Amino acid sequence: MMPPHLRGGGFHVPPEAVLPTLTACGVEVIDSTLLRARCPAEDLHTTPTGPGHCVIFPNDGTPRIFCHHTSCAAHVDAVNRRLWSCSRRLVRSSTMAAHVARQRSAQQAHQHERQALQQRAARMLPTVLEKFHWPLDAIEADSPTPIILPVTQHHRYILDLFDDKDVVWTGQRLNQTGLPWHDVRFRTVNHWLGRMRCPGAFICPSTFVPGIYSRATHNVVTRKFLVVESDKLGRDEVGAVFRMLQKQFGLHLRAVVDTGGRSLHAWFNMPPAALLEGLEATLLGLDCDPAMFRPAQPCRLPGVVREKTGRCQELLYLDLAPVPSSAAGAMLHAFSQLV
Numbered sequence: 001m002m003p004p005h006l007r008g009g010g011f012h013v014p015p016e017a018v019l020p021t022l023t024a025c026g027v028e029v030i031d032s033t034l035l036r037a038r039c040p041a042e043d044l045h046t047t048p049t050g051p052g053h054c055v056i057f058p059n060d061g062t063p064r065i066f067c068h069h070t071s072c073a074a075h076v077d078a079v080n081r082r083l084w085s086c087s088r089r090l091v092r093s094s095t096m097a098a099h100v101a102r103q104r105s106a107q108q109a110h111q112h113e114r115q116a117l118q119q120r121a122a123r124m125l126p127t128v129l130e131k132f133h134w135p136l137d138a139i140e141a142d143s144p145t146p147i148i149l150p151v152t153q154h155h156r157y158i159l160d161l162f163d164d165k166d167v168v169w170t171g172q173r174l175n176q177t178g179l180p181w182h183d184v185r186f187r188t189v190n191h192w193l194g195r196m197r198c199p200g201a202f203i204c205p206s207t208f209v210p211g212i213y214s215r216a217t218h219n220v221v222t223r224k225f226l227v228v229e230s231d232k233l234g235r236d237e238v239g240a241v242f243r244m245l246q247k248q249f250g251l252h253l254r255a256v257v258d259t260g261g262r263s264l265h266a267w268f269n270m271p272p273a274a275l276l277e278g279l280e281a282t283l284l285g286l287d288c289d290p291a292m293f294r295p296a297q298p299c300r301l302p303g304v305v306r307e308k309t310g311r312c313q314e315l316l317y318l319d320l321a322p323v324p325s326s327a328a329g330a331m332l333h334a335f336s337q338l339v
């Protein structure tokens with residue numbers, strides 16, 4: 001018949017799982033099936049010691065021993081305290097291990113989801129290029145706001161997309177950030193508009209804390225625009241992705257800039273944060289550059305000649321219309337259809 005301390009069942013931790021803890025705490029296990037131990041102070045017993053006098057209670061992972069004799073009680077208590085503290089450490093470390101394992105598996109599932117989305121978008125690319133075909137000439141022709149200023153003043157249109165008091169970074173070079181004298185590169189839109197010439201070849205589509213001199217992410221106040229570009233798709237191809245984002249996802253296209261190089265940049269009003277990660281995976285699948293998903297990533301400002309190519313950085317498309325208020329809901333709906 002099963003000894004009383006083994007009856008009842010209901011252990012979450014199997015009895016044999018406590019054996020290493022017992023050994024670690026100096027308890028000699030005589031019978032691991034019947035859970036019998038040698039009393040740690042057997043020599044103090046005043047009457048003969050029977051085989052089942054000192055027993056082990058697995059106690060759901062926090063084992064205790066019990067001896068029928070009383071003369072050894074102080075020693076048994078000391079062992080039980082050691083067992084308790086040792087089990088707590090084991091429980092804590094196993095809880096931590098389980099937590100790490102859960103986190104790892106959630107990350108893997110998340111990564112898998114992203115990859116699946118990216119692969120699905122990659123499969124969609126030929127269809128997107130065909131269905132939403134929007135070559136450079138058509139983009140120019142479709143601009144809702146007429147672009148009438150000379151190209152040397154095109155930076156004004158981009159600055160007009162911001163609010164007057166927004167602090168915006170512009171630079172002639174990308175590395176004009178991070179040192180105290182770079183504070184002059186962080187000025188309000190009003191300030192930049194007050195200058196005769198284009199303030200630089202680059203601009204950041206986010207706004208910054210006043211008085212700073214670094215384009216670090218923690219200095220970003222608002223991510224106002226998401227700039228989409230592709231190094232892989234041609235100038236007559238990438239428009240299809242812009243149009244798909246506009247028509248299918250409801251993203252509000254504000255401007256398209258010819259970078260004077262191989263690519264075009266599309267400025268969209270920043271979509272809701274909940275969509276960003278899925279959108280990034282989708283755009284990656286559509287051969288677009290994920291760099292612009294970084295909060296403080298600069299891009300080309302129209303209004304200057306690009307040194308390497310000798311061609312103008314030029315605005316092709318502009319929409320100065322106010323933001324449609326229902327856009328976010330439509331976007332979420334479109335995105336849920338995709339995923």
Ligand SMILES: [Zn+2]
Nearest residue numbers: 039067069072
């Ligand atoms: Zn004893």
